[in-house]
Amino acid sequence: MAIAVTSLSKIAVLILLLQKPRHGYELMKDMREKFGYKVSAGQIYPFLSGLVRAKLVIVSKKGQRDKKVYTLTSAGSTFANKALHSFEELIELAIAKKLRQCAHCGCKVFGNSYSEKINGKKLHFCCGSCANAFKTIKRGI
Numbered sequence: 001m002a003i004a005v006t007s008l009s010k011i012a013v014l015i016l017l018l019q020k021p022r023h024g025y026e027l028m029k030d031m032r033e034k035f036g037y038k039v040s041a042g043q044i045y046p047f048l049s050g051l052v053r054a055k056l057v058i059v060s061k062k063g064q065r066d067k068k069v070y071t072l073t074s075a076g077s078t079f080a081n082k083a084l085h086s087f088e089e090l091i092e093l094a095i096a097k098k099l100r101q102c103a104h105c106g107c108k109v110f111g112n113s114y115s116e117k118i119n120g121k122k123l124h125f126c127c128g129s130c131a132n133a134f135k136t137i138k139r140g141i
């Protein structure tokens with residue numbers, strides 16, 4: 001089994017198939033509507049055929065027009081979840097430098113954190129409530 005998930009649009013196909021079985025046209029439509037990817041049949045079908053050959057997806061025919069419906073097999077779901085997981089790790093790496101930890105609750109904050117100068121030290125919080133709770137505890141000690 002050598003299916004390479006080499007692009008975001010392939011990840012998007014796997015995400016859609018994890019949600020529910022879809023036929024080819026529906027996949028292309030949802031790719032466009034949900035993710036903003038304009039993919040052509042020439043891009044999507046070779047990937048789907050590869051998944052079918054690798055027994056990660058099965059094809060069944062449904063409806064009057066015999067539309068091919070693509071469904072992930074259990075091995076396919078495992079594969080899709082793994083691909084998704086490595087993608088998540090990549091995203092985490094990409095944003096790790098931009099994450100700050102709330103000095104009170106420890107949650108990670110992306111983007112603008114709430115910061116306050118406490119005892120001459122600039123501290124970052126996820127929100128004002130955490131900053132207040134932090135100060136209350138400090139005062140209590």
Ligand SMILES: [Zn+2]
Pocket residue numbers: 102103104105106107125126127130
């Ligand atoms: Zn917090």
